Amino acid sequence: MKLYLYFREATRSLLSSLQRTFLALLGIAIGIASVIAMVSIGAIVKEEALRQFQELGTDFLVISNIADETKTGKGIIQLESTVSIPRACPSLREFSPYAVTFSTVICSGKSWGSSILGVTGNFHAVNKLIIDKGRPLSEIDQEMKNCVIGNRIAEQMRQIGISNMVGSKLLIFDHIFTIVGVAKLASENSLRPQEINEGVMVPYLTLKRITGTDQVTGIVARLKKNVNVAAAVEQIQGVFDQIVKERKPYIQTASELIGQMNKQMNLLTLFLGIVGCIALVVGGVGVMNVMLVSVAERRREIGIRRALGARRRDIQGQFIVEAFLLCLFGGIAGIALGIVGAYGISRFQHWSFFISQTSILLGFGVSAIVGLFFGFYPAWQASKLRPIEALRAN
Amino acid sequence: MTEELNKTPVIQLRDIKKNFRVGILDLPVLKGIDLSIYKGEMAAITGTSGGGKSTLMNIIGLLDEPSSGAYSFEGKEVIHLNDDELSGIRNKKIGFVFQQFNLLPRLSAAENVAMPLLYRGESIRGSSMIARTFLEKVGIGDRADHNPTELSGGQQQRVAIARALAGNPSIILADEPTGALDTKVGQEIMDLFLRLNKEDGITIVMITHDPRIAAQCEKCFNICDGLVESKSEAVS
Ligand SMILES: Nc1ncnc2c1ncn2[C@@H]1O[C@H](COP(=O)(O)OP(=O)(O)O)[C@@H](O)[C@H]1O
């Protein structure tokens, strides 16, 4: 094996026709870039989702579909009737029922439609909400007209020039509420009630007194440490099936969702990987095509080399190395391109970006294999040419 | 003649025939060539255009196989050797010089000359040094780092001759080496061949259709109608 010779000749050849080299590289680069970008994005999304859930805590649990939200007045479950639930469900450590309704919110002559959450004193703690300014609602606020605003309302107030929100007044259900706190944007795609970011949180009992509505829309809760999640869910499900006869309550736990999400992400990564591989095969066929054309164009060169004493395997080696280098350079370009792409998408989606090492190894490995695989046939063709036929070509 | 009989010829062809298939026809080009070349000889092969001179040369150079006949190279039968063995003989024992020079375009003169040595497995450094001494020998040591495209026809042919010599072969095969050059430059190349033959005792077989070139060779084979017509000793 005269590898140094094959590499020198291959490099010369690639450098001598940069246009051809560039075009051949392109397919591979795009293929590798998509593999890298896809695998990276897959890994990033997975990390991101896990991080969000871990931030929320794996003991988090949501019970929903327990109210008919189209109706007002008394719901299937009223606040009072939830008092007995913790005793019936011994696996629960914390427990916070809430109600969701809708109202116009007026501030400084501007009005917006907004979700209104009636919450109990421990709602912020159970949801692990971070309060940006001011303070969370507590048990003492019940029946008082105090509220904590979510991110969207805060944004809208900022737009009309209110920067000092704590202490400002809002008109909700024609009652004047005082803002005591501003909640920080809670990460989305989690189990937390969506309305936290969109709406205004008021004490449950205040909402009940003003509107006469008393229906628990959902319950957020936390499990005790070291309980068997599946068993706990089954037990809680049993309790709620008893209370809510009209419909089937849903119980979702963070740990369950993490498991599901992991599975989905693995599937997604696999899927994206397959798409990338198809792109690579297309790129590889492109390289093969370019190499076949190159072999046909360089028959005379092959003939000269054979006359000088190159054996078949010398010719084959040179052309395989050429295809290999082509794919490797394409791979490097693709890795760079893929990382830039993944970075761009993560920036756009506000995900925390990181370079997935597996994807880079995969990129290098795959491009090398593609090069060897798709370079083999053209190189074999080149080596198979009879010296005299090659030499007679012009 | 007596000397010849005692020595093993470098090249010995016996009843070499070559047919080319063209469509349904099987055209005979060589019809039974007998020919011997001895060490230190300078032989010309002449004949009409299309008469099969190149075909014969390609067979001698192991680039092509005869349809039938026997060929021994330095006393060794070569007809049934495998491709690697034939490549090895071309690499170590034969130096080619072509009408169209046939230099590798992307390599410098020195790199072209070093090529046979590299295929032999020698190091890039070592073969490069040898290449330069041979470029000196053919009179273009100052063009070692030029690309073929930067050289004149005569200079390119000198590089090709240096490349043929670099591997220290038993024989140099030249197919119309002056054919693409004007008379003056052609004669310079011929003078170089003559010098190499006289001074270094290098065995040379040269195809030419130029009688003035052929006249300078000690031996001349004329190919006519697929056979060696006459074997004449040129008077010098
Ligand atoms: N590969 C081939 N297939 C068919 N015919 C060929 C082939 N090579 C050479 N010939 C024919 O053989 C004859 C001799 O060619 P060649 O040896 O090149 O002649 P010369 O070198 O004496 O001019 C020509 O008629 C040519 O057309």
Ligand SMILES: [Mg+2]
């Ligand atoms: Mg010819």
